[in-house]
Amino acid sequence: MPRLKGADRRTQILEAAERVILHKGLAAATTRDVTSDLGVAAGLLAHYFSWSALRAAAFSRVVVADIDQSVTGRSRDAPDTVLSDLVDGAFSAEADALWRLWLEATEMGASDALLAEAASEATDRWHGALSDLLARGHSDGVWTCPTPHESSWRIIAILLGLAGLCLIPGSPLSRDAATHHLRIAVRHECGLSA
Amino acid sequence: MPRLKGADRRTQILEAAERVILHKGLAAATTRDVTSDLGVAAGLLAHYFSWSALRAAAFSRVVVADIDQSVTGRSRDAPDTVLSDLVDGAFSAEADALWRLWLEATEMGASDALLAEAASEATDRWHGALSDLLARGHSDGVWTCPTPHESSWRIIAILLGLAGLCLIPGSPLSRDAATHHLRIAVRHECGLSA
DNA sequence: GACTTTGTTGAGCGATCGCTCAATTGAGCA
DNA sequence: TGCTCAATTGAGCGATCGCTCAACAAAGTC
Numbered sequence: 120m121p122r123l124k125g126a127d128r129r130t131q132i133l134e135a136a137e138r139v140i141l142h143k144g145l146a147a148a149t150t151r152d153v154t155s156d157l158g159v160a161a162g163l164l165a166h167y168f169s170w171s172a173l174r175a176a177a178f179s180r181v182v183v184a185d186i187d188q189s190v191t192g193r194s195r196d197a198p199d200t201v202l203s204d205l206v207d208g209a210f211s212a213e214a215d216a217l218w219r220l221w222l223e224a225t226e227m228g229a230s231d232a233l234l235a236e237a238a239s240e241a242t243d244r245w246h247g248a249l250s251d252l253l254a255r256g257h258s259d260g261v262w263t264c265p266t267p268h269e270s271s272w273r274i275i276a277i278l279l280g281l282a283g284l285c286l287i288p289g290s291p292l293s294r295d296a297a298t299h300h301l302r303i304a305v306r307h308e309c310g311l312s313a
Numbered sequence: 314m315p316r317l318k319g320a321d322r323r324t325q326i327l328e329a330a331e332r333v334i335l336h337k338g339l340a341a342a343t344t345r346d347v348t349s350d351l352g353v354a355a356g357l358l359a360h361y362f363s364w365s366a367l368r369a370a371a372f373s374r375v376v377v378a379d380i381d382q383s384v385t386g387r388s389r390d391a392p393d394t395v396l397s398d399l400v401d402g403a404f405s406a407e408a409d410a411l412w413r414l415w416l417e418a419t420e421m422g423a424s425d426a427l428l429a430e431a432a433s434e435a436t437d438r439w440h441g442a443l444s445d446l447l448a449r450g451h452s453d454g455v456w457t458c459p460t461p462h463e464s465s466w467r468i469i470a471i472l473l474g475l476a477g478l479c480l481i482p483g484s485p486l487s488r489d490a491a492t493h494h495l496r497i498a499v500r501h502e503c504g505l506s507a
Numbered sequence: 508g509a510c511t512t513t514g515t516t517g518a519g520c521g522a523t524c525g526c527t528c529a530a531t532t533g534a535g536c537a
Numbered sequence: 538t539g540c541t542c543a544a545t546t547g548a549g550c551g552a553t554c555g556c557t558c559a560a561c562a563a564a565g566t567c
Contacts, residue, residue, distance in 0.1 A: 123544080124543095124544090125543080125544085128544080144420075144423070146340070146420070147424070149523085149524070149525080150524080150525060150526080151523095151524085151525090159545075159546085160545060160546045160547055161525095161526090161546085161547070161548095162526080162527075162528080162545075162546060162547065162548095163544080163545060163546080164525090164526090165525075165526055165527075166543095166544075166545080169525090169526090170524095170525060170526085171525095219420065219423065221477075222416055222419055222420045222477070223420055224481075225416055225477045225478075225480055225481055226338070226340070226413065226416045226417055226420060226480075228480075228481050228482055229338070229413070229480070229482065230341070232482070235481055235482040235483060236483065238481045239481050239482070239483045239484060239485060242478060242481065242484065242485055242486070243485050246485065269494070269497075272475075272478075272486060272490070272494050273471060273494050273497070273498060275474065275478070276470075276471045276474030276475040276477075276478060276491075276494065277467060277470045277471045277474055277498075278474065279473070279474035279477055279478070280469065280470030280471055280472065280473035280474030280475075280477075281466075281470040281474075283415075283416070283419045283470075283473055283474075283477070284419075284436060284466075284469070284470060284473070286419055286420075286422075286423070287418075287419055287422050287429055287432045287433050287436065288422055288423065288426070288429040288433070289429060289430065289433045290433060290436065291433060291436055291437050291440065292436070292466060296466070297470075300463070300466050300467050300470065303463075303467070304467055304471075304498075307501060317514080318513095318514090319513080319514080322514080343553085343554070343555080344554085344555060344556080345553095345554085345555090353515075353516085354515060354516045354517055355516090355517070355518095355555095355556090356515075356516060356517065356518095356556080356557075356558080357514080357515060357516080358555090358556090359555075359556055359557075360514075360515080363555090363556090364554095364555060364556085365555095
């Protein structure tokens with residue numbers, strides 16, 4: 120393991136923190152999880168980050184990367200395709216970890232200012248990305264969505280709500296049922312398409 | 314402080330636990346919070362409950378009491394009045410603690426089987442109560458809701474999702490905006506009434 | 508009053524957490 | 538080669554947690 124310059128080590132720790140919180144969640148993740156993932160001593164982490172700052176930064180990066188991949192980065196694809204893919208993949212097993220992070224960031228934001236700020240910014244980013252997508256489909260004539268900024272909030276809310284309901288072990292709401300309800304809600308917000 | 318018989322002490326501890334989790338949240342609450350609320354020694358709690366069992370039981374009681382008060386217990390009131398009151402009070406400041414408990418139970422349910430079961434049962438109860446209300450309004454001709462069991466899931470989901478968005482400190486979504494979005498969603502599920 | 512049963516006490520155990528810090532290592536440079 | 542200093546180590550501090558358990562106190566029973 121070669122010795123690294125400060126900036127490189129910082130990004131390396133950040134990426135390890137992303138892996139750890141995706142695997143264990145924001146609340147269960149510890150500084151030792153991150154340092155042992157990298158194979159370095161426990162004391163090294165505090166040399167570069169406070170735990171709360173690292174945790175919030177890792178959360179931001181994970182969420183922003185997901186939004187970019189599923190919405191922002193697909194600005195050249197047809198709006199209905201992007202939205203349809205969003206609905207189809209919303210409650211897949213791979214998405215669980217991401218929804219869990221959202222719930223945890225919301226809750227822990229009550230006592231962690233950095234996490235609250237990260238969650239607030241991520242929410243803004245998500246709302247903006249989805250609003251743009253809805254507006255694009257409207258102006259392209261793909262669907263009818265006269266108030267994309269409003270519809271975006273409702274879709275995000277039902278998405279988060281259904282995700283939370285699915286996450287409960289032994290939940291009475293299956294993933295398929297959640298996808299069904301999300302599709303109906305999205306269709307309503309976008310006229311009859313998607 | 315007179316010595317209590319076992320059953321009385323159990324309910325007394327349960328009620329104290331309800332107060333504590335409403336005030337501090339499920340994750341931040343400790344056994345010492347409960348015993349100091351009652352003014353008894355720390356060791357007494359473990360004589361009656363394990364902490365995880367007490368926490369799950371207290372969560373169940375708080376949530377069930379709220380559902381009964383706002384929905385189930387108002388079966389003699391007009392359905393549109395009940396639903397309207399539900400929307401109006403959904404994101405009041407007093408409701409914050411309850412929504413926080415929902416989010417925490419969902420998240421902690423991943424590693425706490427008792428809490429997962431309590432959350433699952435509470436979800437069932439909520440879905441049943443809201444389904445009944447929607448069906449009653451439909452059969453009374455107050456509104457049109459042909460599939461109350463389905464609509465109930467969507468309303469619960471958007472309710473939980475909007476609540477989570479409001480809970481983030483510095484959230485871009487205000488309580489008034491959340492109430493607005495909930496009202497629109499409910500109106501859509503119930504035809505044009507409510 | 509002697510004895511059993513049950514409720515209650517509170518110091519403290521064992522585990523976990525983020526973080527500290529003196530000691531050590533090694534790359535860059537004269 | 539000797540020097541400097543940032544990078545790294547890892548034992549351990551201090552705080553917190555749920556929970557244990559020997560000791561004690563008050564009813565109930567005879």
